[in-house]
Amino acid sequence: MRNRGVLVVVSGFSGAGKGTLMNELLSKYDNYALSVSATTRSPRPGEVDGREYFFKTKEEFQSMIDNNEFLEYACYVENNYGTPKDYVEKQLEEGKDVLLEIEIQGALKVKQMTDDAVLIFILPPSAEELKRRLTGRGTETPDVIDARLKRANEEAEGIEKYDYVLVNDNLDESAAALHKLIQSSHCSTFRNIELINNIREGVKRFSEGE
Amino acid sequence: MRNRGVLVVVSGFSGAGKGTLMNELLSKYDNYALSVSATTRSPRPGEVDGREYFFKTKEEFQSMIDNNEFLEYACYVENNYGTPKDYVEKQLEEGKDVLLEIEIQGALKVKQMTDDAVLIFILPPSAEELKRRLTGRGTETPDVIDARLKRANEEAEGIEKYDYVLVNDNLDESAAALHKLIQSSHCSTFRNIELINNIREGVKRFSEGE
Numbered sequence: 001m002r003n004r005g006v007l008v009v010v011s012g013f014s015g016a017g018k019g020t021l022m023n024e025l026l027s028k029y030d031n032y033a034l035s036v037s038a039t040t041r042s043p044r045p046g047e048v049d050g051r052e053y054f055f056k057t058k059e060e061f062q063s064m065i066d067n068n069e070f071l072e073y074a075c076y077v078e079n080n081y082g083t084p085k086d087y088v089e090k091q092l093e094e095g096k097d098v099l100l101e102i103e104i105q106g107a108l109k110v111k112q113m114t115d116d117a118v119l120i121f122i123l124p125p126s127a128e129e130l131k132r133r134l135t136g137r138g139t140e141t142p143d144v145i146d147a148r149l150k151r152a153n154e155e156a157e158g159i160e161k162y163d164y165v166l167v168n169d170n171l172d173e174s175a176a177a178l179h180k181l182i183q184s185s186h187c188s189t190f191r192n193i194e195l196i197n198n199i200r201e202g203v204k205r206f207s208e209g210e
Numbered sequence: 211m212r213n214r215g216v217l218v219v220v221s222g223f224s225g226a227g228k229g230t231l232m233n234e235l236l237s238k239y240d241n242y243a244l245s246v247s248a249t250t251r252s253p254r255p256g257e258v259d260g261r262e263y264f265f266k267t268k269e270e271f272q273s274m275i276d277n278n279e280f281l282e283y284a285c286y287v288e289n290n291y292g293t294p295k296d297y298v299e300k301q302l303e304e305g306k307d308v309l310l311e312i313e314i315q316g317a318l319k320v321k322q323m324t325d326d327a328v329l330i331f332i333l334p335p336s337a338e339e340l341k342r343r344l345t346g347r348g349t350e351t352p353d354v355i356d357a358r359l360k361r362a363n364e365e366a367e368g369i370e371k372y373d374y375v376l377v378n379d380n381l382d383e384s385a386a387a388l389h390k391l392i393q394s395s396h397c398s399t400f401r402n403i404e405l406i407n408n409i410r411e412g413v414k415r416f417s418e419g420e
Binding site: 177183190200205206 | 223330333356360367372373374375376390391393394398403409410
């Protein structure tokens with residue numbers, strides 16, 4: 001029943017462990033591709049165009065906006081970031097399930113743009129555990145932790161707009177659960193119209209005595 | 211993330227192997243319960259009230275209809291069949307995923323009655339394979355096979371109203387895929403509102419400096 005890939009939009013609070021989960025999926029299973037964003041910021045040492053990002057000038061980025069080439073994009077004071085449609089589409093056509101890790105505003109734009117995205121919000125096991133993870137890193141100032149909690153508080157408002165939530169407690173188990181969830185999405189009726197029509201036509205022929 | 215069970219409505223053409231799949235789930239995993247129907251037909255030798263069916267008189271059945279005690283029911287010339295709500299509800303509350311194998315009209319009634327049912331249509335790998343399975347049993351007359359194909363042709367019209375389709379090719383693989391699909395349904399956002407609210411309230415408290 002594998003055909004076109006599923007576009008998987010993953011969001012979650014800072015400290016929920018999204019990035020680690022994505023990497024686990026990519027390293028354990030071979031059916032995933034990571035969406036590559038376009039950005040106007042300069043490459044950092046070691047970053048490769050088309051791998052970490054598609055690096056664009058402000059003019060190129062604007063032209064992509066004008067030509068409706070983004071699934072979603074956001075323009076900040078310093079730099080712009082966006083998800084190019086054609087890269088995602090190419091991976092989906094090849095049957096890859098595309099992982100797109102973005103924040104909630106972007107996720108909701110993608111949902112508007114395309115019916116067949118699956119939106120998943122990664123949750124910590126509890127708010128206490130989220131706070132522990134944010135403070136426990138020991139590398140951030142109280143101001144930064146405070147800003148993240150405030151941001152988490154804003155993002156928490158939109159969780160109901162996602163299709164699924166997944167608690168990230170144990171990395172192995174959560175990655176396996178996420179993988180199952182994504183694979184199960186392939187069974188959605190609207191993703192199998194061709195198969196259904198084929199069987200329907202055959203059954204019709206046989207029932208008419210052919 | 212386990213709490214309330216999921217009501218799983220399973221349909222499929224005669225010969226799609228639904229019954230075998232259900233039995234496989236029940237024997238392999240311990241989180242499933244099979245819905246038990248009420249019927250006005252008489253018990254056959256070996257059948258136990260409350261196991262194969264809840265055996266009811268016509269009057270009792272009518273009284274259950276009048277009291278809105280069925281998730282769905284159908285009255286035929288000979289006998290009536292229905293799915294009692296209270297039995298299903300009790301299993302769901304205990305955290306069991308309840309398997310309900312019914313035909314399409316009943317399935318669509320259940321979907322109307324309750325938001326949280328998951329409707330799954332079991333497909334044969336192809337129409338040719340369905341025909342092979344129906345004729346290959348060697349125990350049915352051409353008339354019976356013909357009637358089943360005509361019935362399949364009618365049922366095929368409604369497949370799009372199901373949430374998922376699942377191809378039953380290899381029993382082991384199909385049972386595993388069905389299990390994953392049902393377990394993944396537990397991650398649906400609307401089934402996790404309590405968890406989401408708990409985390410949201412905690413994050414709010416922390417972001418306000420508590």
